[in-house]
Amino acid sequence: MATRSTALEEHPSAQPPGSGRSEERSLLTGSEIVCRALEDEGVETVFGYPGGAVIPLYDALPKAGFHHVLVRFEQWAALAAEGYARATGKPGVCLVTSGPGATNLVTGLADAMLDSIPIIAITGQVIQPLIGRDAFQEVDITGITLPVTKHNYLVNRIEDLAPTIREAFHIATTGRPGPVLIDIPKTLFLQKHPYTPAQTVHRRGYQPTSVPNIRQVRLAANAIATARRPLVMAGHGIMLSGATDLFRQFVEKTGIPVAHTLLGLGSFPESHPLGLGLMGMHGHKHVNDALDECDLLLNIGARFDDRATGQVSGFAPNAFVVHVDVDPAEIGKNVHTDVPVVGDAAEVLRLLIPEVEQEHRDDWLAWIDSRRDRALDEALEERPAWPEPYTIIKAIAEATDGEAVVTTDVGQHQMWAAQHYGFDHPDRWITSGGLGTMGFGLPSAIGAKIGRPDREVWAIIGDGGFQMSCNELATAVQENLDINIAVINNGYLGMVRQWQDLFHAKNYSEVKIGAPDFEKLAEAYGITGITVRTDAEIRPAIDRARAIRGPVLIDFVIEPEANVWPIVPPGAANSGMLHQQRYEG
Amino acid sequence: MKNRHTLSVLVEDHPGVLNRVVSLLRRRSFNIDSITVGHSEQPGVSRMTIVVLGRDQEVEQAGKQLYKLMEVLKVTDVTPLNCIAHELALIKVAAKSQTRSEILQIAQIYNARVVDASPTTLLIEATGPEEQVDGLLNMLKAFGIRELVRTGPVAMMRGTSTVGVKEGPRPDRELAVAGNGTVAISN
Structure with a gap:
């Protein structure tokens, strides 16, 4: 053996072609490897937020072959990636720093886990010598996200980077899809290694059944x-x-x-x-x-x-x-x-x-x-003077011909939309089903619009949820996205208020929620805001919003105590559902 | 009815795999009676023996959830199978010169052996089914047990059967075909 290796040293030409000096030239930094691996997975968009541990990775981004969308809060990066995945059927990617950047992703990962959405989350980690020493912005994100990811990784060697990314995409998108997190120590971004496009994934412990018995x-x-x-x-x-x-x-x-x-x-x-x-x-x-x-x-x-x-x-x-x-x-x-x-x-x-x-x-x-409940159809024909939630949803459906992508938050407006938009096509309905994440509507609409710019996108949101993620208006503006935001504004955390109304003797505890003037808020972000206070204004507002390029916000001020009907009381069987007796006018 | 189930779980020997398995059982509200981990006959594959308390259907669900972990290669509920399940216990028992010979006799009855002694104690190593170790402890209680450590059982099927995992698709389908019955796995 010794003789043999000496011979190689003395005669570098004995090495296989393509190695040696050309290999040195093809050494990439860990950051570049991450970018190349993402490109090889066909990634076109990454939703992210920079920070200490990922500064070297962000150094490589300007040369990367994908578009980075700067969100305003990491949680919304995960949900934007979800919106992207749900609208396109392709995995969504989000990228954040260590510590708080990583923990802010947790809600989004849990959301994707419960709704089986393929997203890839890349988190920076502190440099390897500091891991386990409670370093600045260090958290054990693989430990934290164990129950809310399909799988997760802490990458320890630069040679594992590209194969890990390949495997993560494979796991996220096959079988029952779900979120996969890759935690990468800052040290690795700075090291150098040749990049070889990763091979087919084979894991003994992961072979989902696709063809049934x-x-x-x-x-x-x-x-x-x-x-x-x-x-x-x-x-x-x-x-x-x-x-x-x-x-x-x-x-x-x-x-x-x-x-x-x-x-x-x-x-x-x-x-x-x-x-x-x-x-x-x-x-x-x-x-x-x-x-x-x-x-x-x-x-x-x-x-x-x-x-x-x-x-x-x-x-x-x-x-x-x-x-x-x-x-x-x-x-x-x-x-x-x-x-x-x-x-x-x-x-x-x-x-x-x-x-x-x-x-x-x-x-x-x-x-x-x-067995159809005709009372509601009859009630709708009465058309009260104020904007009625069912009417708003139906008007949006009518104006968009049922073709729009509709995202929602969670609560009454979500149920009204689910009941009355009338979905005839796949990949149009983007909602947080399992986790019920407030704030979901706007970031997922941003992700959906970026993924499917050809489709009209409506975010139907409550006034509570909108105040959780309205900071993403800045992202929508920065990306100049043509999305329409319909805030169904009842001045309450409506679904909780409805439960308090029906099941807690109208004890309205902490559900009255104030808000800024949404029209002015829109203006502050440099976008059009429209306020709708009467039934007659509904359709014109929708038509106006559709005609304007760029984000538009419509504030639909509805009856504060409108309820979602019917409702199965918590703990009851579906047969025990309560119905609206008469229109609450 | 809740029963004790002994699961043999073959896993890839990766860092953090024990954490994944335990964390999964915890969040699905399983109480782990005992868990042992060690090498198996295959390089890179560890074998866990986990004793949990649960209804048959719950344990079947736990088995299916364990399969969702990338590192888990095979889960077998060996409870209903014909298997040997033995544990090891180290017992430090108080022993005076008057009681020493009696303790030695008891140890002999239970096939346990003395591995260390001091003027006031005997250290006894016992192996066997849990009930056998329980019996020995019961007998030794009167002398004063100073210290006790038990491994929890490790299990293996009698005869030629093995729980070893072969290359190829995981037996998800067989699991599902078995429906709501026990975790019947054949591959």
């Missing part, structure tokens, strides 16, 4: 063949697997009506005779009635969240349950399942469609239709 698919088909009142519960998984076309084929062939979960909106057109709309806590009456009545519930890509099921013991009490999910841990977790089908929704539907018969179910559809 045909035996299970046939059991599902048998259940469909014998059911008299079948119902599909359509979840987010249908869109995450890009299966909306296959799903429509399946539904039209089997004639099974579709109940949408909150995140399942858009998986099947609501305007279709078989599209029923929202189920669950604020679901439409006829949808929850259908759940009570169905003898087969076919859940495709939903996780039986408690806001969808209500009290589990009273959920779909007469149904044989088939559950299609890419994540085997979801099977039987919340609701007893008779036939589990583990697989990607698209793969399952591809195998299931040939196994099912063409059917029409007129009696069942007529029964469901007979």
Whole structure:
């Protein structure tokens, strides 16, 4: 061996071509490697905020082949990345510094985790010799984010940087998607190493099941063949697997009506005779009635969240349950399942469609239709003088032809939008379903618009949530984004107030929330602000906002104590839902 | 009904893997009775033996959640299987010259051995099923137990069966086919 290596030293030409001096020339800094690896993953946009530990990385950014969007708060970087991912189907990327920069991401990561959104979070870490010494801006972010990421890494060697980034994208985007965090010590950004595009990922412990077991698919088909009142519960998984076309084929062939979960909106057109709309806590009456009545519930890509099921013991009490999910841990977790089908929704539907018969179910559809709550439609026709929330949502839907991307915060306005926009297309409805993150609407709209500049984007937000993230108006202005912001302003933390109204004897504790003049706030940011105080002003304001290029804010001042109807009281079964008796005028 | 379940978990030997496993069980509200970690027959693969208390369905859910960790290669609930589950205990028991021989006799009954002695104590090493160690401790209580450390069980199936993981897809599908029953894993 010794002789051999001596020979090599004496005769450098004996080395393989491409190494040696040319290798030295191709040495990249860790920062450059991160940028190259992101470029190789097809990243076009990164949402971030610089700070001490990532200064060397930011040094390399001007030469990077992607666009960096400077947010105003790290939490919104994660949610903007989510909005981007949800609008484009591609992973979103956010980049922040160590310590507080990293901890500020936590809410966004948890949000992405619960809604299965692929985002990659890159955090700077203090230099390696200081790790574990409570250094300035040091936190154990991999420890902190363990339960809110699909996987996370602390990279310790520069040679691991590129392969880790490759693996992170693979894990974030395959199987059940989710957030992956990569923590990189500052030391690594400064070291040098050759960059080799990373190879295919192979991890023994990560091989998600995509193609289902045909035996299970046939059991599902048998259940469909014998059911008299079948119902599909359509979840987010249908869109995450890009299966909306296959799903429509399946539904039209089997004639099974579709109940949408909150995140399942858009998986099947609501305007279709078989599209029923929202189920669950604020679901439409006829949808929850259908759940009570169905003898087969076919859940495709939903996780039986408690806001969808209500009290589990009273959920779909007469149904044989088939559950299609890419994540085997979801099977039987919340609701007893008779036939589990583990697989990607698209793969399952591809195998299931040939196994099912063409059917029409007129009696069942007529029964469901007979359970519709007509009172609301009648109430809407009354058109009170003030801007009524349902009317606002319907007016936005009408003006945008149902084609806009709609983002929301969390609360009453979110439920009004879910109930009444009427989603006919996938990837248009961007909302924080699982975590229920206030402030989500504006940053996710920014991410969505950057990802899909060709689409009209509306952020429908409450006055509470807007005050959490209105600092992102500056980002929207800096990026000159053509987004419309509709603040549904009731001067209350509306959903909490509604619960206090209905379940706590109107004890309105800490829900009255003041706000600045939003029109003036818009002006301060250099954008157009419009205030709407009457029903007659709704549509003109929407039309004006659509005509203006750049961000526009409309402040819809609504009746302070308007409630979302219907509502399933917390802890009750869906059958125990409360209905609006009469229009609260 | 809640039962004690013994899980054999094969994991990649990466830094932080123990933290991931324990953290997952904690946040899913599992009470860990005991946990042991050590090398397995395969380089780079560690084997954990985790004893948890839970209903069958909850433990099945815990197994599925464990599979979601990238480092977890295989989870087997060996409770219903024909296996040996032994633990090791070190017991420092007070021993006077009058009681020493009696303690030695008791140790002998339980196949335990004395590994150290001092004028006032004996250090006994016991291995075997938990119940056997419990029995020995019960007998020694009267003499005064000065110090005790128990490893919790490690388990292995009898006969030719192994829980070893092969290359290839993980048995998620088989898990799901088993539905809501026990964690039946075959690959």
